[in-house]
Amino acid sequence: MTPPSNVARHPAAANTLKNVVAVASGKGGVGKTWFSITLTQALAGLGRNMLLFDGDLGLANVDVQLGLMPEHDISTVVAGKVGFETAIRPYSNGRFDVLAGRSGSGSLAALTPQKLKALRDGLMTVAPSYDAVILDLAAGIDDNLRLLAGLSSICLVVTTDEPTALTDAYALIKVMTAAGRQRTLRIVVNMAASKKDGEATYRTLLKACESFLKISPPLAGIVRRDEKVRDVIRRQVPVLTRYPTCPAADDVSAIAGRLSGDI
């Protein structure tokens, strides 16, 4: 049978997983890992069976932000030492499962094709056991990152109002669009001084996308800058556990509520 033309042109599209939400950014340090943890916990709080998958192998921060000391992690899984099921652990504090990475274990960009395939196959194997998987990705726009992001049915592109973050978010959107994945893209503006400022940041990015790429990625939501985020990262606890109604937690909960209808 002849595959549909979009699948033929973009083979990765054939492997799209409808319950995987990727969190990517282009620029580092915009809050992807913190946002991924909080979104996972918020969706778990809505009764969803969730897996948080640390796809940032080189500088894995999920374990650090949650204070985990994983016996096994993604690097041991892709090295073929243990199976995915062995490395996935429940995080009882948030009622979701975690597949941790390990800082310093080698970067996603440097994964060999075999290990990347093992990672991709593993994600495809475990995803059906969950209502949704949140995939916390590394910064950047390299091939491996694009391949993993391309597996998701929704790719949340996180930016802040900094020109470098906006430029790198645009670069990510551009390469995802070139790969035929533009319909999966949604924007998250993090660390916004106010909702109004966040909307202005979104409009700036939207204008560039409309002018140069002829696409209009929708806004997933705005997350306000909140000192409580630093505090919980220092304490290695999730914000929804310690400050469930602080502004940033409220904002991510609202995004989870809107996303829950689509996953």
Ligand SMILES: Nc1ncnc2c1ncn2[C@@H]1O[C@H](COP(=O)(O)OP(=O)(O)OP(=O)(O)O)[C@@H](O)[C@H]1O
């Ligand atoms: N809404 C927020 N309000 C205040 N600070 C925030 C917020 N979101 C993130 N931060 C700050 O940004 C820092 C970086 O967050 P995080 O490690 O989650 O980013 P990242 O995008 O995953 O980084 P990397 O690209 O290195 O993986 C955190 O240590 C935290 O202090």
Ligand SMILES: [Mg+2]
């Ligand atoms: Mg991170």
